Amino acid sequence: MRILVVEDELNIVEYLKMSLEAEGFHVDTATDGNTGLEMALTNSYDAITLDIMLPGMNGYNVCKHLREAQISTPILMLTAKDGEYDEADAFDIGADDFLRKPFSLVVLVARLRSLLRRGSSSGQGSVLQVADLVLNTSTKTVMRSGQELSLTPREFSLLEYLMHNEGKPLSKTQLLEHVWGLDFAADENIVEVYIGYVRKKVDSPFDQPLIHTVRGMGYKIQDAKG
Ligand code: CA
Numbered sequence: 157m158r159i160l161v162v163e164d165e166l167n168i169v170e171y172l173k174m175s176l177e178a179e180g181f182h183v184d185t186a187t188d189g190n191t192g193l194e195m196a197l198t199n200s201y202d203a204i205t206l207d208i209m210l211p212g213m214n215g216y217n218v219c220k221h222l223r224e225a226q227i228s229t230p231i232l233m234l235t236a237k238d239g240e241y242d243e244a245d246a247f248d249i250g251a252d253d254f255l256r257k258p259f260s261l262v263v264l265v266a267r268l269r270s271l272l273r274r275g276s277s278s279g280q281g282s283v284l285q286v287a288d289l290v291l292n293t294s295t296k297t298v299m300r301s302g303q304e305l306s307l308t309p310r311e312f313s314l315l316e317y318l319m320h321n322e323g324k325p326l327s328k329t330q331l332l333e334h335v336w337g338l339d340f341a342a343d344e345n346i347v348e349v350y351i352g353y354v355r356k357k358v359d360s361p362f363d364q365p366l367i368h369t370v371r372g373m374g375y376k377i378q379d380a381k382g
Pocket of ligand 1 (some may be wrong): 163164165207208209210
């Protein structure tokens with residue numbers, strides 16, 4: 157497992173490199189945004205930890221550039237200050253998870269492993285289908301009525317989890333845990349916001365809504381005719 161650590165505080169870089177290597181990861185490091193982006197574009201990593209405040213290009217722009225370049229390596233963003241940036245923005249630009257400094261190594265490793273598991277299970281590739289909606293976890297594509305839909309990584313994960321549980325209502329807490337990760341500072345409003353985004357892309361342009369609100373429960377995806 158090869159990890160790229162992009163971080164400008166040298167003591168944190170050293171600490172992460174040593175600790176992650178002790179956990180059995182191969183670790184490359186970059187101490188500014190441009191170098192980090194260059195390395196992520198030219199090498200293949202299983203996951204990236206990305207600081208936000210970096211010399212040169214900041215972590216947000218590194219993440220954005222990588223996603224624009226169709227690089228889907230899981231990204232764990234690290235930030236120093238609570239509330240400095242809107243976490244929803246980070247997810248919008250394609251980060252997979254978010255961790256605030258100071259973080260415990262145990263939590264960091266757990267979150268990384270969770271990202272790696274998600275990455276490798278989707279690597280096996282499977283096709284989920286509900287009515288005329290088809291999601292391919294290998295190619296990360298979503299089609300409805302033969303038309304390709306463009307989803308952000310977070311929207312994709314949310315839809316993927318709903319489709320895995322077709323017909324079964326999922327609570328906001330369940331969605332938060334599975335799509336955003338257990339330790340994500342739990343504001344369930346973000347689930348509503350993202351359900352809205354996904355509906356706009358997956359349901360609004362089509363006749364038959366598939367994502368349903370289950371009163372007092374949460375959400376489910378179901379073919380109404382099924
Ligand atoms: Ca920094």
